[in-house]
Amino acid sequence: QKEVEQNSGPLSVPEGAIASLNCTYSDRVSQSFFWYRQYSGKSPELIMSIYSNGDKEDGRFTAQLNKASQYVSLLIRDSQPSDSATYLCAAQNSGSARQLTFGSGTQLTVLP
Amino acid sequence: DVKVTQSSRYLVKRTGEKVFLECVQDMDHENMFWYRQDPGLGLRLIYFSYDVKMKEKGDIPEGYSVSREKKERFSLILESASTNQTSMYLCASSYPGQTYEQYFGPGTRLTVT
Numbered sequence: 186q187k188e189v190e191q192n193s194g195p196l197s198v199p200e201g202a203i204a205s206l207n208c209t210y211s212d213r214v215s216q217s218f219f220w221y222r223q224y225s226g227k228s229p230e231l232i233m234s235i236y237s238n239g240d241k242e243d244g245r246f247t248a249q250l251n252k253a254s255q256y257v258s259l260l261i262r263d264s265q266p267s268d269s270a271t272y273l274c275a276a277q278n279s280g281s282a283r284q285l286t287f288g289s290g291t292q293l294t295v296l297p
Numbered sequence: 298d299v300k301v302t303q304s305s306r307y308l309v310k311r312t313g314e315k316v317f318l319e320c321v322q323d324m325d326h327e328n329m330f331w332y333r334q335d336p337g338l339g340l341r342l343i344y345f346s347y348d349v350k351m352k353e354k355g356d357i358p359e360g361y362s363v364s365r366e367k368k369e370r371f372s373l374i375l376e377s378a379s380t381n382q383t384s385m386y387l388c389a390s391s392y393p394g395q396t397y398e399q400y401f402g403p404g405t406r407l408t409v410t
Contacts, residue, residue, distance in 0.1 A: 217396050228387055228401040229340070236396060273340065282328040282347040283397035284355070289339035 187212040189276050191288035199296050204261040206291050208274030211255070215276040218257045219285065220248060223271045233259065264295040300324065301402035303388050309408045316375040318405050320388030328391045329371035330355075330399065331363060333384040340387065346371055378409045 188211040198204045210218070217236040221229035235241045235248040235257065247260040257276075261268055271292045275285040304319035320329065330345040332355075342355030344363040352363050360382060364372045371390075375382055385406050389399040 228404045231398055234396050234398055277397060282345050284342060284345060285399060287340040
């Protein structure tokens with residue numbers, strides 16, 4: 186069974202701090218990884234994808250991938266109250282439609 | 298922008314009813330997916346389709362079927378709804394580009410009483 190595990194949280198950080206969200210995956214064949222943000226009562230929204238080892242930056246978000254350790258992380262710099270949401274990590278498999286396996290999510294609260 | 302729409306935001310059905318959930322995407326995406334999301338269990342894949350009339354079972358297909366007669370439309374069918382199918386249902390689509398990013402519809406919250 187392919188698994189994606191996230192630090193369970195909930196995670197609280199003060200406004201302006203760096204929030205660090207972590208994820209491990211079990212399937213070594215997975216090549217691409219995704220971070221989604223989900224506000225309460227809403228559907229997941231794609232914020233980052235990463236498929237190469239190392240860091241990928243997009244504004245205040247940095248995704249990090251270490252395939253040897255099977256580890257993916259998301260850093261949110263200068264956290265804002267509007268970043269308060271559940272963050273979902275997903276690993277893509279090699280199936281016909283490149284299906285995703287999702288972690289159960291980490292709930293982040295940014296305190297003003 | 299990718300647009301994925303679902304036929305209802307909220308739906309209440311009775312046990313034993315046949316339920317249809319519809320999903321439409323406007324970006325000519327090849328792949329479409331149905332998930333359910335439950336507290337503590339995360340997003341679980343029910344069925345997916347990689348082409349018209351092509352479908353594959355996901356992780357939890359029992360009690361569900363799907364139909365894809367046109368590329369833009371993917372339907373999830375609950376043949377005989379049961380209370381344990383009360384959930385949030387999410388449709389997504391993706392294009393076979395470099396990373397196959399999936400985009401989600403707004404979701405349908407189904408309650409079976």
